[in-house]
Amino acid sequence: MIINGTSLAFPLSLKDIEAALGKPDQVVKRDNKFIKYIYDNTGIVFEHSFSINNHLKKCKTYIDEEHLISTVFLYYGDFVKSMTGEKELPKQPCQAMVLSDGKSPYFFSDRHRVGDFNLILWTPYGTNFNGIAETITDTLSISYFPEIKHERESYKLKETDEELLHFDNINFKLTIIQVLMYDLRVLKPYFDIYDFAEEFSEEEIDTESIEIIQPALEYMINLPIPKKYAEQVQEIDMDGGNEIYMNLIPQWDGEDETFDLNEVGVEELRQFPNLEEATIMSSNFKQVKAVFDEAGIDVELL
Incomplete structure (x- = not known):
């Protein structure tokens, strides 16, 4: 990424950003979740995410705990408006031009992937954008998220004599799959919707779907999870960009309640003796x- 003539290589540190833009006007910290560096007059916000470090280590791009800035938010429009209810915002909208390989990015249902970066247009709830974005009027996020290389495995479910975890609520099971399969990489096989689509022969699978891919969901419903992995689950961090959701709805914009955790049982939770805290998406948070x-x-709402 090149800003003001300065080339920035991700993951970034604050020093890298200050070399291009100077010191931020606002610094917002939220426990051990993130630090936001806000530039008022340029409409740009950089986010230091503590949760990205494990992913970077898996991709072998981790540098140190200072280089955990992986997302840039560009607040376009006639005025600065909140995307998800955030209160700390830059004072002026962004005027920067965004080009990918010298061209305006092409979005499909608000999404675009280029190299190791995910781009999301935060269009108003219930709408999306398809096509070339020559003029951007909504907030744009650019996230450094390199793909983890993995070996292709068969998705044929095998019977096992191991003691298994029990789930009454699929959305809770999906949060556990995210931790064990994608964060810790102990639950096999590593599910990739594109590999699954090639192996699944009963019907053609749309890997650019904006709706749940039912065969993939059925796979997750039937996937056995050995009880021996339960003690490794220490934290749940639900987010619209989690790999589990992108493999069920590849073009999901994260703006609806499809994967909200609105029901869970005490006995389901008590299967995980080391689970101490959770950040969840829910429209039934109080209950x-x-x-x-x-x-x-300990639980808090995303």
């Missing part, structure tokens, strides 16, 4: 929080 409280797990 779900009561269940987490009963299980002795």
Whole structure:
């Protein structure tokens, strides 16, 4: 990424950014979740995410704990407007021109992937954008998220005599799959929707779907998860960009309640003795929080 003639190689540190833009006008910290560096007059926000470090280590692009800035938010429009209810915003909208390989990026349902970067247009709820974005009027996020190389494995489910975890709520099971399969990489096989589509022969699978791919969801419903992995789950961090969701709805914009955790049982939670905290997406947070409280797990709304 080149800003003001300065080339920035991701993942970034604050020093890297200051070399191009000077010191930020605002610094916002949220526990151990993120630090936001806000540039008021340029309409740009950089986000230092503590949760990205494991992914970077898996991709062998991790440098140190200072280089965890992986996302840039460009607040376009006639005035600065919030995307997801965030209160700390730059004072002026962004005027920068965004080009990918010298061209305006092409979006499909608000999404675009170029190299190791994911681009998302944060269009108003219930709408999306398809085509070449020559003029951008909505907030644009650019996230450094390199792909993890993995070996192709068969998706044929095997019977096992191992003791298994039990789930009554699929959206809770999906959060556990995210931790074990994508974050910790202990649950096999590593599910990739493109590999799955090639192996799945009963019908053609649309790998650019904006709706849930039912055969993929059925796979997750039936996927056995050995109980021996339960003690490795220490934290749940639900996010619209989680790999599990991108492999079920490849073009999901994260703006609806499809994967909200609105129901979970105390016994489901108590299967994980080391689970201490969770950040969840939910439209029924008050009732779900009561269940987490009963299980002795700290929970907060994304």
